[in-house]
Amino acid sequence: MIQHIFLDMDNTLLSPDGSISPKNISVIQNSSIPVSLVSARAPFEMQFAIDELNLQTTQVAFNGGLIYKPQTNGYQQLYSQAIDPQTVKKIMTIVHQNFPKVSLNWYSDHTWYTDKNCQETDAETAITHEKPVIQKTSANLTQTIYKFMVMSFDPILFDRLQNYLKQLDLPDLNVMTSGDAYIEITPISATKANAVAHIQKEEHLKIDQLAAFGDGENDIPMFKHVGLPIAVANASQEVKQYAKFVSTSNREDGVANGIERHILKK
Incomplete structure (x- = not known):
């Protein structure tokens, strides 16, 4: 029996406009099973969802780089793994010199920074309702700094950027795509799987008591660490290969439908 559910946010729990559908809210709130958000987002970008879902459980930001418990004023930090400051400067220099047209963004736990305003940052603001510094x-x-996010809506430039970053000698970092225009760079030890394992140990649970929903490359490690991995219909084919079930898309209450069909009816 499932005792904890882990939810990716963007393109999984969230609709394309960045909101949570009424059905997703209702099913999650009315379920007695604890839920944790496991996101690449920063805590301040996750807070609206925590509030709307009325979550009291441990949450995961930056793909596992920060594990925390929300509190009335801020949060209690349970685990933290930031990017080494020298590596931060190295990434900034490499991207700025070789790909000046892409959108370079970096995150502390409280602030989103960017090198310039552009259509990519405008689109991100429309989804997260946050504005960069x-x-x-x-x-x-x-x-x-916990995370870099590099964005480009130019598919040719994005492919060049992706291939370039993945060929660099960055042994202490994960370089993963998220969607068709985003690349996220986080510490190698900051994975969703490690975060799930942290919460699993905290709650004395077995792997077959864990379920997870996701859509992207950074969700695959999490899928490998739970007994019931569920992909939304808009997930990539690669992600679906690691799923036990495929629910409806994030446009069609994929999380709520997956919980009802594959967890609550068990």
Whole structure:
């Protein structure tokens, strides 16, 4: 019997406009099974969902780089793995020099930074309802950085960027695509699987008592660490290969339908 559900946010729990459908809210709130969001987002970008779903459980940001428990004023940090400051500067220099037209973004736990406003950052603001702080890549960094997100709506440029980053010697980092225009860079130990394992140990659960929903490449490690991996219909074929079931899409209440059909009816 499933004792904990883990949910990816973008393109899984969230509709294309970044909202949570009424049915998803209703099914999650009325289920007695604990739910954790496991997202590439920063905590401040996750908070609206935590509030709407009334979640009291441990949550996961930055693909596992930050595990925390929400509190009335902020959160209690349970695990943290940021990017080494020297590596932060290296990534900034490489991307800025070789791909000046892409959108380079970096995140602390409280702030989204970018090198420039552009159509990609405007689109991200439309989804997250957050606005970035413009900062030069040459600026002296004092913040702890958990994630880079590099974006381009130019498919040719995006493919070049993706191939270039994945061929770099970055042994301490994960470089993963998210959708058709996003590349996320996080510490190698910051994975959704490690985050799920942390919560599993905290709650003394077995793998076959865990379920997860996802759509993207960064969800595959999480799928491998749960007994019931469920992909939404809009997931890539690669992700679907690791799923036990495929639900409806994120446009069609995929999480709610998956919970009703494959978890609550068990």
